[in-house]
Amino acid sequence: MSTDPAKPNVVLILADNLGWGELGCYGGGVLRGAATPRIDALAKEGLLLHNFNVESDCVPTRSALMCGRHPIRTGCLQSVPAGMPQGLTPWERTLPEILHDSGYVSAHHGKWHLGDIPGRYPSDRGFDEWYGIPRTTDESQFTSALGYTADVAELPYIMKGKAGSASENVCVYDLTERRNIDETLVECSKDWLSRQAAAKAPFFLYHPLVHLHFPTLPHRYFEGKTGNGDFADSMAEMDYRVGQLIDHIESLGLADNTVLIFASDNGPEFRAPYKGTAGPWSGTYHTAMEGSLRVPFIIRWPGRVPKDVTSNEMVHVTDIFTTIASITKSQIPTDRPIDGIDQTELLTNPLNSKSPREGFLFYIKNDLRAIKWRDWKCHFVWEPKVNQSSGRLESPYLFNTTRDPKEETDILVYNTWVLQPILKMKAAFDKSLKMYPAPPDPLKE
Known part of the structure; x- marks a missing residue:
């Protein structure tokens, strides 16, 4: 572990499809059927962001986190089935790779979703070791599904690997393992943290939880705990697992020099019976609504x-990449556009600082859906609910997210001036995409 304040340890816990309105500290908790006391307490120990924004679904967000670049640049546009070309190309530089150059050791325990063939597993992309699932957790339903056989679709596996060696299958990822996996992942991270406590190198632990992704099924110990069904029971388990990691970090004497971040990769689930909530915002992931963009973020340092x-x-x-690089004195690539902005000053001095970020473009796959600028959101495609698109708009919709958080009343006709800064952002980004096209992915040629 590092005791040097200039080289703090970093622990990043990422929930899966945790909506803005689920946690107690975001107005949910008992109102959603399950108290979240451990995560709520973490928020009291640090900074909670109300305006932390992500990409449209699992793969785009995780790629943006790992390399600080929008997925429209990297080609990590969507989740695809096993056997299809996917993941970060070898050309992309990942967060653990740049941290490794600064003397950090790293581990990944959880859901990867950025490559499922040799050369693209976490242990091939900068992590010293990993344990978890290479793709998504809905695959745990395969072996229970009507008509499924392994000769027509690949069996899903929990896997593990170490840098310099081939990753290997541990066991089939089925619904039984779906209930057990977050418990197992915590045990992996606790074991790894214990080993790092006796070492001298600074460390980076990336722990992407499986909860609350569908099928949202709790560990048998938590089943029935809340009396409010599987989703609430899974929230209670998720809160407990985060608490286990926090307790272990503190028991090892690591807390004082460790940056601990808890966040979500996407907005809430929309599939029944596991529907989540974004609180005051409308929409779920796979849309450009504010409920898709804004998710929980808490940092303790x-x-x-x-x-x-x-x-x-x-x-x-994308700012997480750049900010962690800044905090750890790591070098970001200079041969490509990096969309992330260093937010260290805001995070360490939130009462007296403003974010250097004024906005961003929001794509779903290759389509520009919306642009967010300050308190304004301009939609070019209107899809308030998944698969309910009215198509590209002849006249964009404009909302003020402070006065109209649910994006219900288009006010462009009264505020056409807002198009000037928004379209200038678009023009600059379009120019950048032309000047710096992404190298081709050899898997897709």
Whole structure:
């Protein structure tokens, strides 16, 4: 572990499809059927962001997190089935790779979803070791599905690997393992943290949870705990698992020099019976609504990030890459556009600082759906609910997200001036895409 304040340890816990309105500290908790005391307590120990923004679904967000670039640049546009070309190309530089150059060791325990063939597993992309699932958790339903056989669709596996060696299958990922996996992942991270406590190198732990992705099924110990069904029971388990990691970090004496981040990759689930909520915002992931963009984010860094503070300043998932690079004195690539902005000043001085980010473009696959600028959101395609698109708009819709958080009343005709800064952002980004086209992915040629 590192005791050097200039080289803090970093622990990043990423929930899967956790909506803005689920946690107690975001207005949910018992109102959603399950208290979340451990995550709520974490928020009291650091900074909670109200305006942390992500990409449209699992693969785009995780790619943006890992390389600080929008997925429209990297080609990580959507989730695809096993056997289809997917993942970050070898040309992309990942967060653990740049941290490794600064002397960090790293581990990944959880859901990867950025490559499922040799050369693209976590242990091939900068992590010293990994354990988890290479793709998505709905695959755990395969072996229970009517008509499924392994000769027509690949069996899903839980896997593990170490840098320099081939990754290997551990066991079939079925519905039984779906209930057990977050418990197993926590045990993996606890074991790894214990080993790092006795070492001298600074470390980076990336722990992408499986909860609350569908099928949202709790561990048998939590089944029936809340009396409010599987989703609430799974929220209670998720909160408990985060608490286990926090307790272990503190028991090892690591907390004082560890940056601990808890966030979500996407907006809430929309599939029954596991529907989530984005609180005051409309929409779910796979849309450009504010409920898709905004998700929970909490950071604790003792002595550097003040306690019990909230901020509505805008931060984007690409900023995590750049900010962790800044905090750890790591070098980001200079041969390609990096969309992430260093938010260290905002995170360490939120009461007196403003975010250097004014907005961002939001794509779903290759389509520009919306642009967010300050308190304004301009939609070029209107799809308030998944698969309910009215298509590209002849006249865009404009909303003020402060006065109209559910994006119900288009006010473009009264505020056409807002198109000037928004379209200038688009023009600059379009120019960048032309100047710096992504290298071709050899798997897709």
